[in-house]
Every structure is written in C-alpha cells, then in structure tokens.
Amino acid sequence: xxxxxxxxxxxxxxxxxxxxxxxxxxxxxxxxxxxxxxxxxxxxxxxxxxxxxxxxxxxxxxxxxxxxxxxxxxxxxxxxxxxxxxxxxxxxxxxxxxxxxxxxxxxxxxxxxxxxxxxxxxxxxxxxxxxxxxxxxxxxxxxxxxxxxxxxxxxxxxxxxxxxxxxxxxxxxxxxxxxxxxxxxxxxxxxxxxxxxxxxxxxxxxxxxxxxxxxxxxxxxxxxxxxxxxxxxxxxxxxxxxxxxxxxxxxxxxxxxxxxxxxxxxxxxxxxxxxxxxxxxxxxxxxxxxxxxxxxxxxxxxxxxxxxxxxxxxxxxxxxxxxxxxxxxxxxxxxxxxxxxxxxxxxxxxxxxxxxxxxxxxxxxxxxxxxxxxxxxxxxxxxxxxxxxxxxxxxxxxxxxxxxxxxxxxxxxxxxxxx
Numbered sequence: 001x002x003x004x005x006x007x008x009x010x011x012x013x014x015x016x017x018x019x020x021x022x023x024x025x026x027x028x029x030x031x032x033x034x035x036x037x038x039x040x041x042x043x044x045x046x047x048x049x050x051x052x053x054x055x056x057x058x059x060x061x062x063x064x065x066x067x068x069x070x071x072x073x074x075x076x077x078x079x080x081x082x083x084x085x086x087x088x089x090x091x092x093x094x095x096x097x098x099x100x101x102x103x104x105x106x107x108x109x110x111x112x113x114x115x116x117x118x119x120x121x122x123x124x125x126x127x128x129x130x131x132x133x134x135x136x137x138x139x140x141x142x143x144x145x146x147x148x149x150x151x152x153x154x155x156x157x158x159x160x161x162x163x164x165x166x167x168x169x170x171x172x173x174x175x176x177x178x179x180x181x182x183x184x185x186x187x188x189x190x191x192x193x194x195x196x197x198x199x200x201x202x203x204x205x206x207x208x209x210x211x212x213x214x215x216x217x218x219x220x221x222x223x224x225x226x227x228x229x230x231x232x233x234x235x236x237x238x239x240x241x242x243x244x245x246x247x248x249x250x251x252x253x254x255x256x257x258x259x260x261x262x263x264x265x266x267x268x269x270x271x272x273x274x275x276x277x278x279x280x281x282x283x284x285x286x287x288x289x290x291x292x293x294x295x296x297x298x299x300x301x302x303x304x305x306x307x308x309x310x311x312x313x314x315x316x317x318x319x320x321x322x323x324x325x326x327x328x329x330x331x332x333x334x335x336x337x338x339x340x341x342x343x344x345x346x347x348x349x350x351x352x353x354x355x356x357x358x359x360x361x362x363x364x365x366x367x368x369x370x371x372x373x374x375x376x377x378x379x380x381x382x383x384x385x386x387x388x389x390x391x392x393x394x395x396x397x398x399x400x401x402x403x404x405x406x407x408x409x410x411x412x413x414x415x416x417x418x419x
C-alpha cells in the first residue's frame with residue numbers, strides 16, 4: 001500500500017472535528033485505499049481496532065441495504081467506551097444514505113469518513129442534506145509524481161524524482177524522466193494498472209472494465225437508461241473532442257448526420273450524468289475582459305488518459321489533447337478552479353484561480369514555426385496583469401523565459417512545487 005500524502009495529510013487535519021469527511025471521485029481512483037491509510041494513521045496514534053469500524057457498501061453483502069438497516073447495523077457495533085471512527089466506503093449504494101449519516105453524527109460519538117463515486121457525492125447535492133457539516137476531498141487517479149513513486153515501488157526501475165532539482169540526486173537522467181512522462185500519458189494513472197509491469201493491452205483491459213462498471217452501474221442502471229447505444233456514442237464523441245469546445249447542440253447535430261436523432265436536452269442530460277460519475281470534467285469559458293463566465297461552448301476533459309484510450313484506442317495524433325488534459329487535472333488536484341480564458345485575440349488554455357492566486361497556462365505539443373511561437377506567447381502578453389504565465393511544451397527545447405512568460409516541459413510543470 002503506497003502512501004498518498006497529497007490526500008491523507010489533508011484528511012488527517014480534520015480528524016476529531018465535527019465534520020463528515022467525504023472523498024469523491026471516479027471508481028478505482030484510490031478512495032478505498034486512502035480510507036485504509038487514514039485508519040492506519042489512527043492506529044499509529046493509538047486508536048484501537050475496537051474503535052475503528054469499516055464497511056464496504058459496494059459488496060454484495062450489503063445489496064438492498066437501506067439507511068435504517070445501516071443505522072441499526074452500525075449502532076450494534078459502536079465502541080461502548082469511547083469514540084468510534086466510522087468508515088463507509090461507496091456510501092451512495094445505500095438508499096437515503098444522507099439520513100443515516102445525519103443520524104450517526106447526531107446520535108452517536110463518531111468521527112465519520114465516507115466515499116462515493118457519483119453525483120450524489122458532489123457538493124451541490126450534499127449541501128442539501130449536510131449543510132455546514134462536511135468537508136469534501138476530490139480524489140483523482142495518480143498524478144505524475146505519484147505515478148513515479150508507484151513505478152519505483154512496483155517495477156524497481158525508476159526513482160521518484162519530484163522536481164527538476166532532484167533529477168540528478170535521484171539518479172534519473174532528464175531524458176528518462178521525459179520518457180516516463182510519455183509512458184504516463186499513454187498508460188494513465190489508475191492505481192490498479194501500476195501494481196505490476198502491465199503491457200498496454202492489459203492496462204486498457206483493466207481500465208475498460210472500470211469504464212464499463214461506471215457506465216452501467218452509476219449511469220445506466222441508476223438512471224434506468226434504455227438507449228445505451230446513444231449514451232456510448234455521446235461518450236465517444238466527447239472523448240474524441242477532448243480539449244475542443246462543443247455543445248449539446250453540436251453533438252445532437254453530429255448524431256443526426258449519422259441518422260441517430262436525439263434532442264439537445266437529452267444530450268445535455270447525458271453529459272451531466274457523465275460529469276456526475278466523474279468520467280468527464282466540464283470546463284467553462286471565462287471572458288477575461290468582461291470578467292464573466294460564458295454559458296456556451298464548454299470544453300470537457302476525461303478523468304484519465306487511459307480511459308479515453310481504452311474506449312477509442314491510442315493514436316499519436318491524440319497526444320496534444322492529452323497533454324492539455326493532464327495539465328488540467330493537475331491544476332484541479334492542487335485545488336485550483338480552472339476555466340478557459342477568452343480574449344479578443346483568441347483563447348488561453350487555462351486560467352487557474354485559487355484564493356488570491358492566479359496563473360495562466362498555454363499547452364502545446366511542440367513549437368516548430370515562429371508563427372506558432374508568436375501565437376502562444378502573444379495571447380499571454382495581451383493579459384496586462386502580473387500573475388504567473390506559462391507556456392508548456394513536450395519537446396526537448398522547452399525551457400527559458402520570454403518577456404516574463406516561463407516556458408517549461410509539461411513533465412517539469414507537473415512535478416513543480418512553484419504553483
């Protein structure tokens with residue numbers, strides 16, 4: 001079990017506070033293991049096993065379990081001598097789980113941790129039931145830094161360099177780091193795919209199973225969707241257009257051209273359900289001059305590169321979009337709210353805001369012509385503030401500074417501690 005401090009350390013700061021700790025994210029991204037890590041930390045603090053109570057509610061053992069049945073089950077097993085640390089994994093499988101969680105917090109001396117894999121665990125839904133009584137942690141598949149740690153642990157081949165300054169210290173040549181990044185971009189970050197040296201076919205088989213279970217359990221079955229083929233066509237369209245702006249209307253128009261009639265509202269509902277299951281992430285556009293969010297032509301990003309490749313197959317011409325995708329996910333991991341920046345001169349790939357901090361990011365696979373270079377930099381130069389600005393590239397010439405804009409290799413940015 002490889003420690004994931006980016007999550008565990010944050011969660012541990014809320015131990016013994018009067019909040020439900022909620023971990024949400026796509027299936028198999030590591031939520032259950034993080035719960036085990038928190039429980040292990042508690043044991044090291046002196047909490048006895050008698051005071052730690054864990055339920056995996058995704059198990060067939062708890063099929064058809066109601067909130068009242070869960071309440072009665074837990075009530076019988078609470079520690080009679082002190083606080084119980086209660087871990088409820090995949091809580092969304094229990095009908096009316098919110099009532100049980102509220103009652104646990106009200107009726108008993110518990111410290112409560114739950115995980116979930118669909119929209120019922122998103123802030124907009126939870127706030128209805130647990131107003132002011134929860135803290136939420138979004139869990140993602142492995143970051144590039146975490147991937148390197150897994151590679152070191154399970155293959156023994158690559159040390160886990162975390163910043164450019166540490167490359168030499170860890171004995172990992174610069175070109176090997178970039179080679180590992182290329183592998184990460186293709187194999188993705190689902191922890192289960194890095195527990196041993198899987199090939200690409202085995203990796204995509206594992207991830208396709210995650211995709212299927214999410215689609216059919218969290219979307220089709222839960223929402224009683226009959227036209228599964230429509231849903232899957234929308235998924236494929238979205239995956240094939242990662243990093244491009246599109247709307248429900250454009251998908252509807254495309255499907256009609258294939259003689260698959262579907263109205264805009266149905267497409268929009270399907271997209272919402274894919275976002276609710278954490279398969280897709282919606283990224284809105286922000287008018288940097290008008291200072292307002294725009295309601296049309298959003299972008300969507302996939303939860304992990306391997307998810308797209310497991311469905312559509314890997315093609316070299318998809319790399320540029322996946323570079324953008326992994327940068328977007330890294331910004332989310334670090335707590336940024338991310339939008340697309342709209343300027344009169346064009347778009348900024350990402351405007352990332354976290355409290356009083358902001359940064360602007362352009363992502364490109366490589367810059368081969370002067371016109372491309374001017375386009376990438378001039379858009380950033382059009383922004384007349386002093387927040388950090390980056391151009392991220394995947395070629396070996398990435399580096400340097402141009403009129404205050406920092407150029408970095410995407411891999412170095414993902415491992416950087418400067419943002």
